[in-house]
Amino acid sequence: MRTRLKDVAERVQLSPALVSGVLNGRANVWASEDTRARVLEAARELNYHPSTAAKALSNGRTNTVALVYRRLSGTAYRLAYTGLVDAFSEQLQARGYDLMVSNFATEEEVLAQIRRMANAHACDAMILWGREADTEPQGELLDSLNIPFLVKGRHEKKHPEWRQIDFDHEGMMRQAVEQVVSLGHRRIAYLGFPLEEAFVRALRRGYVEAHERLLGFAPDVQYMDSSEDDLEGNSQCVEQWLSLPEDQRPTAFVIGSGNYAWHALEASLARRGHALSQQPGGYSAAGIASYYFTLSFGEAMAYQGIEIDNLAQQASPGLLDAILCGHEEHRIVRFLPSLTPAPTLGLNAGPGGQA
């Protein structure tokens, strides 16, 4: 049989009420130091852990936070969630909270679950993760249900009062532009994803703004292209650029998309006997890549996918405490990771590498 509060109260010859007060460190409960020690000792001896259900029912707090999201398909998205649960679990445990995870195939199911958990009082707060198109209705529902929440994404325009976290996408592309400009490049192409989501637009905006600020002029539209994360689409973009006359050809590439942009870039350069380089005078690249990323030939600076963990970890000091305790500071957190040298196989891309 499990140990109950009554058991430890009997053991120390005190009322359950007092024992409860001591165990929860309640301020308005008086007990001598000796009594406190005896209570703690007895609880430990009997391996007492209060029933979560009873506790939640009586004091109205579940000490549980729910992470809710719509499942996304595709490797890029799967990788973007890697480490997320680990980071939140760690931070919540440290605050005495448990993490519940609920994900569903459709947005309707997610909204139904939010409604259920709110009415069933299954958690004290929620964390929403995913695309803005999904999380916005979810957040609005939580608002109406009066449940505190934290949301991943860029909701600053429509919901500046929401507690939200995301990468500083503009800053990331700014740093990438700074990097290649510092190597002397002036014709800098941008390869991104198709412009469907907020972060994709933010990435491109970062490139454009940094380009204007650092070089003093807007990038030529022919230097901005996009593709899904596949080899064919990215190869087309890159081939077009590399086929330009030498005095128009871009010499640097800012990557705002996935691994296949890098693969395509390296492959096209290799066919021409070139490799990415960090030396002035060569072809250079900087930008984002997915979790598992290794260049074949050259060298470049990249934000590694590993940074996604940092994003969840950034939520800890401010946002998590905010939704748990109702603080008002730290509503919007934007995280700017560092550019680091990408791992490379360092293969030779001589002219014989021609496909």
Place this chain on the structure above:
Amino acid sequence: MRTRLKDVAERVQLSPALVSGVLNGRANVWASEDTRARVLEAARELNYHPSTAAKALSNGRTNTVALVYRRLSGTAYRLAYTGLVDAFSEQLQARGYDLMVSNFATEEEVLAQIRRMANAHACDAMILWGREADTEPQGELLDSLNIPFLVKGRHEKKHPEWRQIDFDHEGMMRQAVEQVVSLGHRRIAYLGFPLEEAFVRALRRGYVEAHERLLGFAPDVQYMDSSEDDLEGNSQCVEQWLSLPEDQRPTAFVIGSGNYAWHALEASLARRGHALSQQPGGYSAAGIASYYFTLSFGEAMAYQGIEIDNLAQQASPGLLDAILCGHEEHRIVRFLPSLTPAPTLGLNAGPGGQA
């Protein structure tokens, strides 16, 4: 204010007890079809969802399963957990259960959490994930606490009665050997991880057994090597093999480790003007790789990291129902994924590719 059972009972002019019985579809409760319909209708109208805490406290079931593990570091391990939570959440939701996730830095913390959750009755069952060295003490603790659980790993020797799931590592390497033997290869090298864990030994055992069975003789020890998942270590192994006289040189490679084994293999072959091929007479390879995996030059058959999701999904028909309902069948599940063509950039690895 949240809707309570009492509210819907009042709405339909019935006792809470009857409404509870109808809502839970209890068998020994009688109510006319009309009454049932009115109750359901009222519950829906009032958006009634029973308090999880009250329900758990009164009927002793939490409808929650906890996934517990020690956090592991390293990309390979992070990737191995990708999709795990998604798969379990999906399967549990379908059965009316919520998923709780608790992970910790140390084994001591994991064991303490298991003890706490068991005594606090925070869940009905647990899922243990991780290395056998961690999960074995965890499982033994759960045994002693009488909590049903499901464990990932190979515990068939010491705990054949445990509900457990893992890949069929021997079968995977058997299929890889079959693949290259079918292409006519007879000198088949094996590149694995250092022999520290059960699955690493199982992979190698699969290679050895299939080799003996299919070729009629045991593999030469010089054809079996291992390395951590880095470029240097794997390159050393591969270079040694490729430097052998032609009549001793292996022509096929079974990979029981990570992406850098493939990268090293491709790089070493490329320096000699070769690429992996599925044609008889060339160099061939087959085996495991991590989640995000793209060959640079050649073609090969691989188990993609994506398969880890299937592992969690395999737990659904048998094991999950077993721990939730106490069925006795399906104690040990071993999952054998399919070898598929690896994605490749298809770059030319001509002699000019020499580094």
Place this chain on the structure above:
DNA sequence: CTGAAAGCGCTTACAG
């Protein structure tokens, strides 16, 4: 077939 009552294990005012 139906409803009143006890109980799950805590917490929290509220009297002594």
Place this chain on the structure above:
DNA sequence: CTGAAAGCGCTTACAG
């Protein structure tokens, strides 16, 4: 400073 009592919102025998 301390303890008896009510209550959180359900479920489940158990009488009518």
